[in-house]
Amino acid sequence: xxxxxxxxxxxxxxxxxxxxxxxxxxxxxxxxxxxxxxxxxxxxxxxxxxxxxxxxxxxxxxxxxxxxxxxxxxxxxxxxxxxxxxxxxxxxxxxxxxxxxxxxxxxxxxxxxxxxxxxxxxxxxxxxxxxxxxxxxxxxxxxxxxxxxxxxxxxxxxxxxxxxxxxxxxxxxxxxxxxxxxxxxxxxxxxxxxxxxxxxxxxxxxxxxxxxxxxxxxxxxxxxxxxxxxxxxxxxxxxxxxxxxxxxxxxxxxxxxxxxxxxxxxxxxxxxxxxxxxxxxxxxxxxxxxxxxxxxxxxxxxxxxxxxxxxxxxxxx
Numbered sequence: 001x002x003x004x005x006x007x008x009x010x011x012x013x014x015x016x017x018x019x020x021x022x023x024x025x026x027x028x029x030x031x032x033x034x035x036x037x038x039x040x041x042x043x044x045x046x047x048x049x050x051x052x053x054x055x056x057x058x059x060x061x062x063x064x065x066x067x068x069x070x071x072x073x074x075x076x077x078x079x080x081x082x083x084x085x086x087x088x089x090x091x092x093x094x095x096x097x098x099x100x101x102x103x104x105x106x107x108x109x110x111x112x113x114x115x116x117x118x119x120x121x122x123x124x125x126x127x128x129x130x131x132x133x134x135x136x137x138x139x140x141x142x143x144x145x146x147x148x149x150x151x152x153x154x155x156x157x158x159x160x161x162x163x164x165x166x167x168x169x170x171x172x173x174x175x176x177x178x179x180x181x182x183x184x185x186x187x188x189x190x191x192x193x194x195x196x197x198x199x200x201x202x203x204x205x206x207x208x209x210x211x212x213x214x215x216x217x218x219x220x221x222x223x224x225x226x227x228x229x230x231x232x233x234x235x236x237x238x239x240x241x242x243x244x245x246x247x248x249x250x251x252x253x254x255x256x257x258x259x260x261x262x263x264x265x266x267x268x269x270x271x272x273x274x275x276x277x278x279x280x281x282x283x284x285x286x287x288x289x290x291x292x293x294x295x296x297x298x299x300x301x302x303x304x305x306x307x308x309x310x311x312x313x314x315x316x317x
Contacts, residue, residue, distance in 0.1 A: 005048030009034050012086045033079040049087060053097040056080060060104065070104040077103055114261040118248055123147055123192075125246035130199075138203050142221060142230075143238060145193075145200040150255060152193035153177070154262030154280050157255035161230045163220040168201040179281040187279055263291050 013031060016022040022030075038048045040059050063073050080098050087093040114122075123144075130137070130144040150160055159177050167175065173189050189197075208216055219229035232255065239258075240250035263276050277288040 005038050008049055008087065008092065009038070009083070011090075012083050015086060016082070029075070030079045030082065033076045034083055037076070037080060049092060051097060053100050056097055056101060060101070064104070073104040077101060113264045114253065114257055116265060118253075119151060119258070119261055119265075121246045121248060122243060122253070123151070126242060127196075129242075129245075130196075138200075138207055141196070141200045141203055143242060145196045146221070146230075146235060147239075147242075147258070148190070148193035148196040149175075150258045151262055152190040153187040154259050154266075154276075155187070156180075156259065156281070157232045157235065159281075160255070161221055161232050161235055162227070165216065165218055165220050165222075167220050168197070168204075177281070180283075183281065183283075185278060185281050260291075263288070267291055 009031065012034075013027050016030065017027060034048070037051075037056075037059055040062060041048055041051055041055060044055065044058075046055055060073055060077060063076060068076075077098070080101075081096075084093065084096050084098050088096045126140075126144040126147050129140045132140065146160060149155065149163075150157075153175060155177060156179065159179055163177075173191075173194065174186050175189055176184055176186055178184050217228060221230040222228060223230045223234070225231050236254055239255060240253060243250045243253040259280070263280060266276050266279075267273065273288055273291070274285065276291065277285050280288060282288045
């Protein structure tokens with residue numbers, strides 16, 4: 001009997017285009033994936049339209065053996081599901097063989113982070129440059145204030161660059177941050193962050209007075225942008241340039257990596273996961289749990305150091 005697999009694939013792609021409005025790239029991707037599946041099944045003497053769940057599972061297994069990432073395997077499975085649902089809807093099959101197939105598990109990648117030594121190098125470089133009285137000092141003091149605030153609070157970069165100027169008027173060691181969904185949270189500031197903020201604020205006020213601007217900006221980090229404050233892309237670019245001057249690898253450093261460093265370093269030094277969740281502004285604890293690898297390392301170290309059996313083992317070494 002003639003294999004009509006290719007014909008049915010073309011009919012499927014026509015349906016996806018006409019009825020679902022699928023993009024050209026999506027159609028091309030489905031076509032490549034289904035052609036690859038058809039070649040695999042042909043090698044097993046199985047027609048595309050007659051494949052069973054076990055055959056399709058074997059195909060996914062072969063992708064895994066070839067080193068395909070879980071995301072690539074999941075995309076192939078999505079194409080297969082759409083195709084076999086189409087065959088079922090058209091009466092060309094009496095079942096959907098993809099119904100019992102499990103999607104490949106995607107390993108949750110750990111966030112990039114920085115060690116305490118790297119953060120110290122970055123802050124030291126920023127502090128040294130901020131102390132230089134040469135022209136452009138306000139820009140350098142702004143970078144120091146941005147970094148100190150970021151590492152002290154773990155703010156999202158969007159929250160950081162859009163801080164209001166009234167922050168300069170507040171007293172005390174806490175900062176109110178307006179995050180996602182306009183939710184507010186209170187975060188503590190370090191002494192170095194407070195000092196950098198005050199120094200930057202004094203120079204900003206001095207330069208504003210010297211330029212005789214008719215109206216002061218409502219933003220802490222004003223800029224000639226559409227929003228009126230420092231664009232996060234500009235901060236990210238300046239941060240990478242600072243990293244180069246500090247002798248660090250720029251590709252490993254970004255405002256988001258600094259946020260991860262804040263969380264990781266807190267956990268490594270004994271902070272509770274729910275406290276870190278609150279400080280980061282995560283609405284769900286599961287989002288914060290990407291840092292549990294830090295907790296696991298710390299717990300292993302605590303057990304190894306303090307557990308009675310571990311102490312006895314050390315005596316016998």
